[in-house]
Amino acid sequence: MIDPFPSPFDVTLSFATVEPGDDQRWSTWSAITPSERGPKPWPDWVVTSAGAIDTELGVLKTGKEADVFLLERAVPDDPAQSTLLAAKRYRSAEHRAFHRSGIYTEGRRGRDSREGRAVAKKSAFGREVEAARWSLAEFDALCRMWRLGAPVPYPVQVNGTEILMEFIGTDAVAAPRLAQERADHGALDELFVQVVDIMRVFATAGLAHGDLSAYNLLVHEGRVRVIDLPQIVDVAANPQGADLLHRDCVNICDWFARRRVACDAEELFAELLVLAFGVN
Numbered sequence: 001m002i003d004p005f006p007s008p009f010d011v012t013l014s015f016a017t018v019e020p021g022d023d024q025r026w027s028t029w030s031a032i033t034p035s036e037r038g039p040k041p042w043p044d045w046v047v048t049s050a051g052a053i054d055t056e057l058g059v060l061k062t063g064k065e066a067d068v069f070l071l072e073r074a075v076p077d078d079p080a081q082s083t084l085l086a087a088k089r090y091r092s093a094e095h096r097a098f099h100r101s102g103i104y105t106e107g108r109r110g111r112d113s114r115e116g117r118a119v120a121k122k123s124a125f126g127r128e129v130e131a132a133r134w135s136l137a138e139f140d141a142l143c144r145m146w147r148l149g150a151p152v153p154y155p156v157q158v159n160g161t162e163i164l165m166e167f168i169g170t171d172a173v174a175a176p177r178l179a180q181e182r183a184d185h186g187a188l189d190e191l192f193v194q195v196v197d198i199m200r201v202f203a204t205a206g207l208a209h210g211d212l213s214a215y216n217l218l219v220h221e222g223r224v225r226v227i228d229l230p231q232i233v234d235v236a237a238n239p240q241g242a243d244l245l246h247r248d249c250v251n252i253c254d255w256f257a258r259r260r261v262a263c264d265a266e267e268l269f270a271e272l273l274v275l276a277f278g279v280n
């Protein structure tokens, strides 16, 4: 006969105990605050389960300021909850030179004076804080540009010096940078149109990318995506804003002009400047 009121001690639970292995951790999604998560609505591929595990799949690129890794976030035994992410980790070690920071951050203010003093003293804590500031700046920029409809990777979360974002690629292979693109002439014309459209989205919001080049544009399935945004600048408010916008225009037009795409950096600069200063 079946006992209608089994005592809890009679019930044997048989959960498979999953623990993160080497190169794994519990998903950091649950540990962060709402403001450290990407803009809502979250795309349906974002894995939000507390039972998810992050697995390191390798290095995508080591850079001057940060290293980018491929990461899988997945719920074990649930193929529906599995996604690839790009993890961009800013360097906090002494190897990193923050020589660029001055011109981009003029006019920006830190929130905490203890942090400010630590950065000024260049202590280990200060370097950590400085690196986290850059990751936060890039995360904020990605969120802002995502909301404006620019084709940036969706920013999933920021946690200290690490940003997790949509992985742009196919089958764990990152999309090529524009610089590696061997497109024919007609395709290059089309890519140029897309890049100018991206620059217009930035300018219409009063912004310039600030480090735009064929290395910070990825081409995925015929679509251009823009990355590497920690230094976006307010064209009007930053004393170097117009110069940085001009440099973006020259970098892009030089690259396309060398490939025989008809373009004029000064014309583009004039158009974008009007858009940027039209913002009040």
Ligand SMILES: Nc1ncnc2c1ncn2[C@@H]1O[C@H](COP(=O)(O)OP(=O)(O)OP(=O)(O)O)[C@@H](O)[C@H]1O
Residues within 6 Å of the ligand: 060, 061, 062, 063, 064, 065, 066, 067, 068, 086, 088, 153, 165, 166, 167, 168, 169, 174, 175, 177, 215, 216, 227, 228, 229
């Ligand atoms: N979301 C992404 N999806 C796929 N690949 C990415 C993504 N983000 C970055 N990468 C890869 O990592 C490289 C470096 O990224 P990013 O430009 O943001 O970092 P960086 O530190 O500025 O690097 P660098 O010093 O080379 O400019 C990119 O060129 C690209 O190959």
Ligand SMILES: [Mg+2]
Residues within 6 Å of the ligand: 063, 215, 216, 228
């Ligand atoms: Mg870059």
